[in-house]
Amino acid sequence: MSSRTPYSLTDVATLIGYEAVPGVVATNGKWIAYGTNSFQPNQGMIKNTENRGNRQSGTRVPDVRNPGGNLTWHQNDKTMPIGWYAALGAISAGGIAPQAAPVAILQAAAGIITNGAHSYKYVVTDAAAGTRGSDASNIVTTDTATHGQVTVTRAGVLPIGSTWALYRTLVGDAAVWVEVPGASALAYNVVSFVDNIADGSLSGAWPVSFTASDTEQVITIANTLPTFSIESKHPYLGDAAEYYVALGCVVNKATISVKSSGWFDMNLDFLCNSFGEPTTPSFDTSPDDWRGGEKIHHALAEVAKVKLDGSEFGKFLDMSFVHTNNLNTEDTPVGYKGDHQSHAPMEAETNFTANIVVTAPTDRAITRDVDTLHTLSIQWDYPTSPHFLKVDVAGISFDPSAPSITGPGIAKLAANGFASQPDGGQQITVTSNNGQLLTAYTT
Secondary structure, eight states, rough: TTTTOOOGGGGGEEEEEEETTTTOSSSOOOOOOOOOOOOOOOOOEEEOOOOOOSSSEEEHHHHHEOOOOEEEOOOOTTHHHHHHHHHEEEEEEEEEEBBOOOOEEEEEEEEOOOSSEEOOOEEEEEETSEEEEOOOOEEEBBBBBTOOOOEOOOOOOOOOOOOOEEEEEEEEEEEOOEEEETTTSTTTOOEEEOOOOGGGGGBBBBSOOOOOOEEEEEEEEEESSSOOEEEEEEEEEEEEEEEEEEEEEEEEEEHHHHHHEEEEEEEEEEOOOOESSSSSSSOOOEEEOSOOOOOOOOSOOTSSSEETTEEEOOEEEEEEEEEEEEEEEOOTTTTTTTTTOOOOOOEEEEEEEOOOOOHHHHHHHHOOOOOOOOEEEEEOOSSSOOOOEEEEEEEEEETTTSOOTTTTTTTHHHHHEEEEOOTTTOOOEEESSSSSSTHHHHH
C-alpha cells in the first residue's frame, strides 16, 4: 500500500482565500475541514455534425467552459462568516458601526424645550446588548414661543433588533448629555424624533463606557459578489506538482442546513474564472488552520433565541436555507472558444424553511395571519460568550392549514417563504461575533 494513499480527508487539503483582485490568486489561505470538493475544469467541446460520408464526426473545437464545482465543509465559528459572505456578497465590521453625529433642526413652532443652546447625541444598542455612542450634533438655540421643538435625525436604518436612545444637553450646551424621555428605545427603522421636553424632565446619564464588539461582522446581499481562490491537494500524483488552484470563484448557489443540535452544513456551488493545472502550492504555504474552532453548542434554542418581528417566539428545531445568485452563463463572449461567460450575478433568490416548536396560544394565532409577512430571527450561541451567530430573514409566512394545538399544548410549525422586503430593506441579515476581525475575511 502506497504511503501516499490518504487515510482521512485531513490528508487532502483544501484552502480558500479572498481575492483582493478578482481572478488574481489570493495571498491569505484558510485551511478548512471540508467534506466535498468536486472542482473540475468543465471544458466543453462543440460537436460538428457535418456529413463526412461515413459515421465519423467532424472535428470538435473548444466550446465555452464553466469551471467550478461544489465545496462542502463543516462549519465552525471561524469559517461561518466566509461562507455567508461568499453567498450573499457584503460584509461589514461590527454590529454597530461608528455612529455619525445626528442632525438637529429647529421647528418653527412653540414648544417647551428650555430656552437656550442645546446639542444631541444618541446611543445604539444591538441585539446582543452591545452599545456604541455617536458624535455630537450641531448646536441649536431654542425659544419656547417660536422655536420650542427640535427634530433630531440620524442617518440610515440600523440592523434588525437594534434600538437607539437620544440624549440632549441642558441649556447652555455644557458637555453633559441627559436622556430624552420617550426616546430611550427607538426602533431600528426609526430615523428621527421630535423633541419637545423641558430640561427639568430629562433623566438618565450618558453611559460611562460602551460595549460594542470589534469582532462582529454583519453580512447582507450585495449587487456584486466577492471572488475566491480555492486550492485542493491530490496526494496520488506522486510528485511535488499535486495541487489544483481555481481562481475567480463566485458562488452560484448556497445551501445551508441546520439541526437543533447546532450542526451546520454549508454547500457552496462555485463557478470559476480559471482552473489551474497541477502545480506546487500557489498561494499561502503557511495557511491559517481553520479546521477546528467552536461549534454551536445548544440543542433547542434557549429563551429569546427565536423571535418573530422582534418578539420572543417558539423554539428552534431545524432550518434549511437556499440562496441562488443566478450567475449569468448565457452571455457567450466574442471569440468564445475555450472562454467562459461573465458569471455576473442576476437577481438573487432566497428560499427559507424552518420548523419551530410553539407553546403559547398567541404565537399560534400569529401564524394564522396569512396576509402578513414576518421577520423571523434565530440566534445560536457558541460556547465562548458572547460569541454567537444570528440570522434575520424578512418576508416569512406560515402554513395556516397546520392542525391546532393538541396534547400538552405543543405544536410544530413550518415557516417558509422567499425572503422579501416591501420597504426595500435587507431581505436577509447574518450577524456573527466570533473573535475574528473583519480583515480575516477581506484580505
